[in-house]
Amino acid sequence: MASLTRRRLIGGLAPLVGAAAAARLAGVSPAGAAKHEHGATAGAAPGHAANHAAFRRGGRVDHRANGFDPHAILRDFDAGTVRREGGRTVREWTVVAEDKEIEVAPGVKFAAWAFNGRVPGPTLRAREGERLRIRFVNGSTHPHTIHFHGIHAAAMDGVPGLGAGLVQPGERTVYEFDADPFGLHVYHCHTPPLASHIAKGLHGAFLIDPKEERPPADEMVMVLNGFDTNFDRSNEVYAANSIPFAYMDEPIRVRQNELVRIYLANMLEFDLVNSFHLHGNFFQYFPTGTSLQPAEFTDTVMQCQGQRGILEWRFPQKGKFMFHAHQSEFTELGWVGFFEVV
Numbered sequence: 624m625a626s627l628t629r630r631r632l633i634g635g636l637a638p639l640v641g642a643a644a645a646a647r648l649a650g651v652s653p654a655g656a657a658k659h660e661h662g663a664t665a666g667a668a669p670g671h672a673a674n675h676a677a678f679r680r681g682g683r684v685d686h687r688a689n690g691f692d693p694h695a696i697l698r699d700f701d702a703g704t705v706r707r708e709g710g711r712t713v714r715e716w717t718v719v720a721e722d723k724e725i726e727v728a729p730g731v732k733f734a735a736w737a738f739n740g741r742v743p744g745p746t747l748r749a750r751e752g753e754r755l756r757i758r759f760v761n762g763s764t765h766p767h768t769i770h771f772h773g774i775h776a777a778a779m780d781g782v783p784g785l786g787a788g789l790v791q792p793g794e795r796t797v798y799e800f801d802a803d804p805f806g807l808h809v810y811h812c813h814t815p816p817l818a819s820h821i822a823k824g825l826h827g828a829f830l831i832d833p834k835e836e837r838p839p840a841d842e843m844v845m846v847l848n849g850f851d852t853n854f855d856r857s858n859e860v861y862a863a864n865s866i867p868f869a870y871m872d873e874p875i876r877v878r879q880n881e882l883v884r885i886y887l888a889n890m891l892e893f894d895l896v897n898s899f900h901l902h903g904n905f906f907q908y909f910p911t912g913t914s915l916q917p918a919e920f921t922d923t924v925m926q927c928q929g930q931r932g933i934l935e936w937r938f939p940q941k942g943k944f945m946f947h948a949h950q951s952e953f954t955e956l957g958w959v960g961f962f963e964v965v
């Protein structure tokens with residue numbers, strides 16, 4: 624029996640609306656899958672709309688029950704704790720991996736793995752040249768690691784067979800390296816099967832500020848991701864910071880003429896590329912954030928998995944301005960929001 628894929632669902636969901644469709648997306652039984660495949664009608668557009676409607680009609684995700692809110696994650700930067708050791712600034716964090724069920728669309732539960740109780744994990748923020756020490760505790764029932772992007776010793780790379788290697792359930796290790804180079808980086812588990820460990824939620828942003836400060840701005844982080852809720856290795860929902868439509872249901876408020884800075888990282892699994900498109904405006908783009916000079920003035924950037932960059936712009940006019948993936952399918956499955964300029 625052919626497995627039901629999300630793209631087949633999009634083509635075949637035309638008659639389905641509301642919670643029933645969401646439930647089918649959440650956990651499709653093989654029998655149900657076959658029925659829907661046979662019942663699929665030609666023409667993707669109506670089904671696509673129905674699929675979108677399925678998630679839009681079913682109420683809101685309970686952020687409190689999840690223990691994290693995408694609006695809080697947006698402006699939440701974790702600076703850790705700082706101490707002086709031998710004349711040097713050392714910044715420390717404790718990061719705990721755990722098994723955690725989260726609601727990724729209204730009524731759709733997903734057995735995630737989370738760093739510090741949230742997906743994406745905490746945005747770890749340091750300054751160029753500091754010594755960084757990450758105390759990793761594996762509170763999950765599976766082996767995990769943390770692999771940081773950046774320049775560091777091989778033993779600190781967080782991959783199997785090097786240094787501490789796989790950290791078993793209940794065990795812990797310490798990753799230590801210098802904050803180098805400045806820019807926006809990512810971190811994620813590097814345990815095989817890698818796609819599963821990343822897609823289940825073990826990923827986050829890792830920001831190293833330059834010694835020379837960037838101009839003051841309203842700073843936000845968006846980690847682009849999605850969830851494969853029926854385990855067919857394609858995503859049913861897409862988002863910035865995990866929860867589909869969160870910034871549409873509640874637009875991100877920004878001030879007219881204030882500099883907006885988005886730290887944007889793509890950690891989406893299973894799809895080859897992702898993107899960010901801004902309406903009614905253009906932004907300066909700093910790829911990987913490793914230069915203080917922008918490389919492009921545009922309204923759309925593309926990122927493959929692991930790619931990231933910094934976006935800066937101002938809104939000269941008040942009003943609501945949409946932002947979303949320019950892959951329209953991702954948009955309709957949740958990766959879309961509004962800035963509300965006040």
Ligand SMILES: [Cu+2]
Nearest residue numbers: 767812814820
């Ligand atoms: Cu893992």
